[in-house]
Amino acid sequence: MMTENCEVVGIMNQKYMLPLAGVFLLFLLAYAGVEGAGLQWFFGIVIPYLAVIAFIWGFVNRVMGWASSAVPFRIPTTCGQQKSFPWIKHNCIDNPDKASGVFIRMLMEIFLFRSLFRNTKAAFNTDENNKLTYSWEIFLWAGALAFHYGFLVVIIRHLRFFLEPVPAWLTFLEYVDGIVQIGLPGIFLSGIVLLAAALFLLARRIFDAKVSYISLAADYFPLFLIIGIAATGIAMRYFTKVDIMGVKEFTMGLVTFHPVIPPGVGGLFYAHVLMVSVLFAYFPMSKLMHAGGIFLSPTRNMANNTRAKRHVNPWNYAVDVHTYEQYEDHFREKMIEAGLPVDKEE
């Protein structure tokens, strides 16, 4: 029993040690490449442009691949009463029969992760019954929501480096995000929420035995990468400091296609940029594509109207049918001879 446990633990370690080492390697690559070899142009210009191309091209390609795949059946997962007799209450969102219901259902799925909200966990009771019970497990949903919204605000906030002049709505977002005025530069809540939530999701994968068992390197890698990105970003803003004017000159150079390498911006910044670039380039070929896939989930984006409407398989080919009329035309004389009834006598 003991050795079996150790083996299992050993395999699990491999699953997260490899991606962890990979992220460390990426960090060191950029840091050493800039500080040691002076490869600012490579990590600051070549890599980010390649990452943008890989992200857009890969994303579009992936979604077009899904778009061209067959969805022959209506397979919405239903979580409520289907539309039926008028005196039976219809759940028009959890079992939508119209596009409007589907739209609301999709909104709640995309913005509130509604199906994750229903997450349950199975466990055996600890008393002598040892009965299997299912209980509501809200923490994955709460962690996921914090993570995604934290990340969204962080990404939108970063537009201040990419836009000139900075729009007023962005300044307002920064104001709201920085409402807790601690220290100088003031704390942005979103960055801390992002890092904390990512660490929580990582801890869940490592310490929850059942989740750990089904977690692969591809599950850990984006988490480590995002934790690395958040940690380097927070380090630059609050601790090691970076010349923000140089940073904006650099980012504005990228988006105006006149790239510049600012003096006085060090390896930590380029490590941040490399990890972000890798995240973007890796996005289309990984599970992160759930960002696009959620819109195309046939179990969510279809109305449950299989009985109300006739759905014909779109690629049905024309089938030659031999109708009864044709049959009778063919065998009429023989049928009359045998005394069988016919529709037409002649």
Added chain:
Amino acid sequence: MSKNAIIAGLAVFVAAALFPFWFNIGGTNAAPEIELSAKAKAAKKCVLDKYDMRANHMTILNDWRTSVVRDSNRMYKSANGKEFGMSLSTGEDSCLGCHTDKEKFCDRCHTYASSAPYCWECHTDPKEVTQ
């Protein structure tokens, strides 16, 4: 989902993802230049070197505030040997005492980097007041 709807959604996604590129069409990568006042030019040395100052001035001001308010210690001896009054806006040896033009020295970069420091919620630049 129909293929047309998916392509329309993708078009919106690509446009949104490339937002910084088309927002800045005709824009420039040049950061605004700050103008040093004659007094600052003549003084030559600030609290720290140029890039250190750019990266750390907010931390220094925060430390100064603590030092003045908690310890009533108002003089700062910098690493390069110069002494400064620990004040943003009061006195000849304060920040604004040397960098006399807030608009051309502080605001240009703060606006460019979309940084809205709350310093100016209490401190005022006397020259800004129009009477």
